[in-house]
Amino acid sequence: MAEDAVVPTQAPGLAQSPFLRACRRQDVPHTPVWFMRQAGRSLPEYLRVREGIPMLEACARPDLIAEITMQPVRRYAVDAAIFFSDIVVPLKAIGIDLDIKPGVGPVIADPIRDAAGVKAVRELTPDDVPYITEAVGALVGELGGTPLIGFAGAPFTLAAYLIEGGPSKNHEHTKALMYGHPELWHELMDRLADLTVAFLKVQVAAGASAVQVFDSWVGAVAPQDYRESVLPHTSRIFEEVAGLGVPRIHFGVGTGELLGLMGEAGADVVGVDWRVPLDEAARRVPPGKALQGNLDPALLFAPWDVVRRRAQDVLDRGRTAEGHVFNLGHGVPPSADPDMLARLADFVHEASAR
Numbered sequence: 338m339a340e341d342a343v344v345p346t347q348a349p350g351l352a353q354s355p356f357l358r359a360c361r362r363q364d365v366p367h368t369p370v371w372f373m374r375q376a377g378r379s380l381p382e383y384l385r386v387r388e389g390i391p392m393l394e395a396c397a398r399p400d401l402i403a404e405i406t407m408q409p410v411r412r413y414a415v416d417a418a419i420f421f422s423d424i425v426v427p428l429k430a431i432g433i434d435l436d437i438k439p440g441v442g443p444v445i446a447d448p449i450r451d452a453a454g455v456k457a458v459r460e461l462t463p464d465d466v467p468y469i470t471e472a473v474g475a476l477v478g479e480l481g482g483t484p485l486i487g488f489a490g491a492p493f494t495l496a497a498y499l500i501e502g503g504p505s506k507n508h509e510h511t512k513a514l515m516y517g518h519p520e521l522w523h524e525l526m527d528r529l530a531d532l533t534v535a536f537l538k539v540q541v542a543a544g545a546s547a548v549q550v551f552d553s554w555v556g557a558v559a560p561q562d563y564r565e566s567v568l569p570h571t572s573r574i575f576e577e578v579a580g581l582g583v584p585r586i587h588f589g590v591g592t593g594e595l596l597g598l599m600g601e602a603g604a605d606v607v608g609v610d611w612r613v614p615l616d617e618a619a620r621r622v623p624p625g626k627a628l629q630g631n632l633d634p635a636l637l638f639a640p641w642d643v644v645r646r647r648a649q650d651v652l653d654r655g656r657t658a659e660g661h662v663f664n665l666g667h668g669v670p671p672s673a674d675p676d677m678l679a680r681l682a683d684f685v686h687e688a689s690a691r
């Protein structure tokens with residue numbers, strides 16, 4: 338499709354970016370590193386600029402998006418920036434009544450449980466999110482040779498919020514719809530996959546040079562249910578964004594038993610949480626994939642000697658993969674010490690220098 342052939346203007350040097358090269362399983366001068374949730378609550382400068390501004394309002398202001406995205410890049414020697422937004426921003430943009438409550442997360446006013454609710458998930462166009470296009474455009478200029486990662490939530494994780502109405506431990510309503518009303522389930526997943534593709538395309542058209550699809554809560558699903566109820570939709574997403582020409586990363590939490598299937602879904606890089614060592618993960622995913630991960634975020638609260646030893650272990654095991662992007666096994670905890678992350682990024686570079 339012609340509209341898929343969007344090749345963003347790439348800053349000089351971007352092709353040599355260790356992060357993009359590792360995603361493509363090419364040689365790198367050092368293992369690249371970035372941290373999921375590096376922009377946000379653990380940074381005092383973030384708390385300062387967000388003061389008095391609700392989360393969703395911040396996500397719609399290009400000046401704040403750009404500033405918050407840049408904050409960790411100024412502080413840490415990270416090899417990539419992640420766009421400051423949230424996985425529920427495109428849902429809000431198509432008119433779903435929701436809020437992000439401090440200390441809770443996304444909360445949906447009318448949880449989706451029936452066909453009328455499913456129909457409310459309409460298509461997203463670039464006109465629904467002009468602030469995303471503007472913010473990404475401003476950021477790629479400012480970032481120069483540092484790649485910007487665009488992102489979106491995967492259909493299962495978005496469905497989990499929409500159906501439960503907020504954060505959930507056991508995803509009982511979500512699974513009730515998946516098991517009990519498969520036709521409605523697939524229609525919802527189909528619509529959410531369209532939304533994810535559209536949101537990623539907006540970011541890449543504006544200049545993002547990689548994308549990550551967060552399926553944070555899909556670890557709640559057994560492999561046979563993943564194959565039947567989730568995989569067709571995640572596969573379609575990766576297929577539809579393949580033509581954009583940017584590396585595609587696919588991440589979930591508690592997905593040890595799903596790594597092979599997530600590899601089948603078609604991303605270039607499979608994100609691994611801290612529960613599966615990377616050498617074991619490399620055996621579980623099909624050939625032709627790079628891996629991203631996977632230091633336990635809780636280690637950030639341990640003494641530096643322990644952090645260093647465990648980070649070295651992640652690097653050693655990561656060498657058995659075809660490509661490795663160093664990251665935490667999930668997001669930076671809000672109470673993490675930024676100095677520890679600064680030290681960790683420097684250590685990854687020094688210890689992996691070829």
Ligand code: 1CP
Pocket residue numbers: 372373374375376377378387392419420421422423424425437439440441442443488503504505551553668
């Ligand atoms: O007021 C605040 O500061 C709210 C905290 C916050 C922040 C900083 C939320 C609410 N979202 C974000 C930003 C965000 N969310 C980013 C950009 C920053 C970065 O990564 O550096 C990204 C990539 C996300 C993605 C996101 N949101 C995910 C997937 C990643 C993951 O951590 O698994 C998920 C599951 C969400 C939902 C969400 N939004 C916010 C919270 C607290 C949550 C999780 C709540 C829950 O446990 O269900």
